[in-house]
Amino acid sequence: MATTLPKADWTQREDLARLVAALGAEHMRWVGGAVRDTLLGDEVKDIDAATTLHPDTVIERLEAAGIKPIPTGIDHGTVTAVLPGGNVEVTTLRKDVATDGRRATIAFAEDWRDDAARRDFTINALYAHPDTLAIDDYFGGLDDLQARRVRFIGDARERIREDHLRILRYYRFQARFGAELDDEAEQACAELAPTMKGLSRERVAMELLAILALPDPAETLRRMHDRGVLDVILPESGDAQLDALGALIAHEQAENAAPSPLRRLAALLPADVKLADQVAARLRLSNSQRKQLARLAKRSGAPERPHALAYREGVSMARDLLLLDGQTTAPLAGWKPPRFPLKGGAIVARGVGAGPEVARILQVVETRWIAEGFPDAARVDQLLEDALSD
Numbered sequence: 001m002a003t004t005l006p007k008a009d010w011t012q013r014e015d016l017a018r019l020v021a022a023l024g025a026e027h028m029r030w031v032g033g034a035v036r037d038t039l040l041g042d043e044v045k046d047i048d049a050a051t052t053l054h055p056d057t058v059i060e061r062l063e064a065a066g067i068k069p070i071p072t073g074i075d076h077g078t079v080t081a082v083l084p085g086g087n088v089e090v091t092t093l094r095k096d097v098a099t100d101g102r103r104a105t106i107a108f109a110e111d112w113r114d115d116a117a118r119r120d121f122t123i124n125a126l127y128a129h130p131d132t133l134a135i136d137d138y139f140g141g142l143d144d145l146q147a148r149r150v151r152f153i154g155d156a157r158e159r160i161r162e163d164h165l166r167i168l169r170y171y172r173f174q175a176r177f178g179a180e181l182d183d184e185a186e187q188a189c190a191e192l193a194p195t196m197k198g199l200s201r202e203r204v205a206m207e208l209l210a211i212l213a214l215p216d217p218a219e220t221l222r223r224m225h226d227r228g229v230l231d232v233i234l235p236e237s238g239d240a241q242l243d244a245l246g247a248l249i250a251h252e253q254a255e256n257a258a259p260s261p262l263r264r265l266a267a268l269l270p271a272d273v274k275l276a277d278q279v280a281a282r283l284r285l286s287n288s289q290r291k292q293l294a295r296l297a298k299r300s301g302a303p304e305r306p307h308a309l310a311y312r313e314g315v316s317m318a319r320d321l322l323l324l325d326g327q328t329t330a331p332l333a334g335w336k337p338p339r340f341p342l343k344g345g346a347i348v349a350r351g352v353g354a355g356p357e358v359a360r361i362l363q364v365v366e367t368r369w370i371a372e373g374f375p376d377a378a379r380v381d382q383l384l385e386d387a388l389s390d
């Protein structure tokens with residue numbers, strides 16, 4: 001694996017050059033996901049920087065350079081630099097002093113190795129110099145990345161006790177690119193899984209959905225289930241649901257459908273609306289996600305005509321329902337629900353008094369129109385004729 005960060009779109013960003021100039025290249029390094037994912041050749045989402053400068057100094061220097069600072073997690077030494085190409089989190093080097101697994105008490109530090117030592121995995125503790133792009137690797141992260149090994153820094157149990165969410169982060173990275181399993185880590189995660197009960201539900205939900213959003217997390221989730229880890233955060237899912245998830249993902253791949261974490265969460269739950277609603281509330285999902293999950297739980301398993309389904313539910317929901325049912329989604333490609341061409345006014349014009357009778361006739365005609373596969377306006381006139389003479 002390269003010992004220098006390959007050039008990537010983000011390493012050439014002019015606004016990042018301004019950030020580096022403001023803080024001073026010698027006082028900072030790029031770190032975390034951006035370095036890891038650039039080395040993997042993957043798309044980079046968020047950019048994190050580590051710095052030896054005190055947060056107050058970071059704020060002063062950013063302001064002096066005309067870059068807006070937001071003290072996002074100032075207790076933890078994080079200042080967000082607002083930049084046109086995307087914000088960057090600048091975090092002062094730290095070492096953990098004490099932690100209860102949910103919140104860490106930290107001290108600012110001078111030493112890059114101390115900062116590396118408090119991080120979760122070797123592959124996440126790679127530091128790139130902003131000027132030369134040379135990488136500092138204190139714990140063999142480059143080798144691990146090359147071998148696609150997700151390895152805790154030092155003792156897995158200790159790392160997990162510092163932050164119990166690291167159990168789910170381990171599985172997420174494992175599902176993303178882990179090539180070999182680390183017995184020690186697997187055992188530590190299984191053993192400490194009950195500690196996740198104390199985590200904030202939002203954090204747990206975010207990680208679970210992030211695992212579900214990966215291209216193929218079925219095997220990892222199966223392992224989490226077999227080892228009792230999934231049971232702690234999603235006790236509603238049993239063997240049958242794990243099988244359903246495997247089938248869904250295989251079907252998604254056959255259909256070329258993009259992964260959807262919510263659709264996959266629905267597969268991991270029994271088709272029970274009340275239960276789905278409880279899970280959504282427990283995981284603090286948004287109202288719209290909660291509604292979607294409840295609708296997905298209401299799936300009947302009875303095959304329905306794709307266009308009729310999409311007309312009633314919207315194309316995206318219909319696609320999810322068809323995929324969960326193992327049906328083809330091909331008829332929905334490029335299909336837009338047509339507009340029902342009949343208006344109440346046309347019925348009133350035919351002598352029906354305005355009121356519930358108009359609504360009833362509209363509904364009768366619309367139902368027939370859907371059943372016939374959305375024929376044109378001439379046929380709708382005929383359907384209206386029939387309905388009026390019924």
Ligand SMILES: Nc1ccn([C@@H]2O[C@H](COP(=O)(O)OP(=O)(O)OP(=O)(O)O)[C@@H](O)[C@H]2O)c(=O)n1
Binds near residue numbers: 033045124
């Ligand atoms: N529980 C955690 C969370 C984060 N980190 C450290 O903080 C960095 C940034 O964390 P975050 O942005 O949450 O994740 P990334 O590793 O950047 O990966 P992704 O964006 O894919 O989640 C990580 O690389 C890791 O070094 C950690 O040690 N323990």
